[in-house]
Amino acid sequence: MKKITIFFVIIATAFTSCTTTKPILKTVAYKGIYSEKPLSILVMPPINKTTAVDAKEYFHSTLNIPLANAGFYVIPPYLSMEILKKESAYDGELFINAPLTKFGEIFGADMVLFTIINKWDKTYGYVSVGVEYVIKSTKTNEILYSRKGTINYSTSVSNTGGGLVGALVSVAATAINTAATKYVDVARVCNGYTLSDLPLGKYAPVNPKESEEFAGKNEFNVTLNSKYGY
Amino acid sequence: MKKIIYFSISVFLLCSCTTPQLYSWGKYQTTSYNYLKNNDEKSTKELVKTYQNIIDKQTGTRRVVPPGVYADYGFLLLQINKSTEGKKMLAKEIELYPESKVFIDRILKKLEK
Numbered sequence: 001m002k003k004i005t006i007f008f009v010i011i012a013t014a015f016t017s018c019t020t021t022k023p024i025l026k027t028v029a030y031k032g033i034y035s036e037k038p039l040s041i042l043v044m045p046p047i048n049k050t051t052a053v054d055a056k057e058y059f060h061s062t063l064n065i066p067l068a069n070a071g072f073y074v075i076p077p078y079l080s081m082e083i084l085k086k087e088s089a090y091d092g093e094l095f096i097n098a099p100l101t102k103f104g105e106i107f108g109a110d111m112v113l114f115t116i117i118n119k120w121d122k123t124y125g126y127v128s129v130g131v132e133y134v135i136k137s138t139k140t141n142e143i144l145y146s147r148k149g150t151i152n153y154s155t156s157v158s159n160t161g162g163g164l165v166g167a168l169v170s171v172a173a174t175a176i177n178t179a180a181t182k183y184v185d186v187a188r189v190c191n192g193y194t195l196s197d198l199p200l201g202k203y204a205p206v207n208p209k210e211s212e213e214f215a216g217k218n219e220f221n222v223t224l225n226s227k228y229g230y
Numbered sequence: 231m232k233k234i235i236y237f238s239i240s241v242f243l244l245c246s247c248t249t250p251q252l253y254s255w256g257k258y259q260t261t262s263y264n265y266l267k268n269n270d271e272k273s274t275k276e277l278v279k280t281y282q283n284i285i286d287k288q289t290g291t292r293r294v295v296p297p298g299v300y301a302d303y304g305f306l307l308l309q310i311n312k313s314t315e316g317k318k319m320l321a322k323e324i325e326l327y328p329e330s331k332v333f334i335d336r337i338l339k340k341l342e343k
Contacts, residue, residue: 040329058263065255065258068297074298075330076297076301076333078302080333106332184263204252
C-alpha cells in the first residue's frame, strides 16, 4: 500500500512539474534593470512586420506615456523621431542586433526600447495583435526586459436594446466597431499590458513589495478590452 | 473556465480602481494622434494647447511636468516659427530633467548654426 502511495506521489509531482512553470521573481527576471538602475529610455520606431502601413507611427506615439508613468525619463518622442529620420536611422530593424553605445552618446539613453508588431488581424469582434517588446542596455547591450505574445482586443458592442432586433443591431455595431478600431487604442492596450511588469524607475515612489513580486509570463496570449489601456 | 472567470474578475478589479498616476496628460493621446495623422494647422493648434495645459494644470502625483513635454513643446514651437519661446522650452527640459542635457544641448547647438 505504502509503495503505491509513494509511486502515486512521484507521478503526481512529475505531472505538475511538466505543466506548470515556476514563477520567477521580478528581481531575477529583470536583474539587469535592478543592477544597472537605468534612468532614461529611448523609444525606437516599431518594427512593423505586418501589412498595416500606419501601424508604425501610431504605435510609436503611444509608448512614452506608460514608460514615463512607470518612473523613467523618456527621451522626447517627437524630437528624437525627427533626429532619427534626419540621420536615416528611423528603422528599428537596423539596430536591434547592433551595438547601442551611440544611442547613449547622442541621446543620453541608458536603455533602448524596440517593439515588433508581428501580427495585426481584424476579425469579427476582435483585433488580434502579435507584439514583442525588447528593452536593451546601451551600456552592456544586454536584454533587460523582453515580453512577447498575442493580445486579442475585444471590439464587441454589447446588446443594449434587447430582443432579436437588439441582438442584430449589436452584431452590426460590433462589425463597424471592429473596422473602425484605431491603431492607437489597440496599441495602448498592448503597451499597458506588456509594460505593466516593468520594474519602477527613479521618478516613481519606491514600491517596498516589488522585490517580492513575481514576474509575468514572458510569453502570453490574452484577451483584453479597452479598459486595460491608460 | 474557472481561469477565465478569475481572469475577468481581476481585469475588472484592475480597471475599476483608478490608481493615481505620476503625471496627468490631458488630451495628449487624442491630440497627438490627430497631429500625427493630419499634421495641419488645426491639429497643430490643438497639440500646442494640450502641451500648455499639461504644463499649467499638472495633477499627477509628482506635480511636475512629465518627461519630454517641455522639449517636444519647444520643438513644435520652433516649427511654427516661435523660436525664442521654443528655445526657452528646450532649456526648461534640461532644468527639470538634467539627464536630457546631452541630447537637448546637441539640438540647441544645431539651432545656433
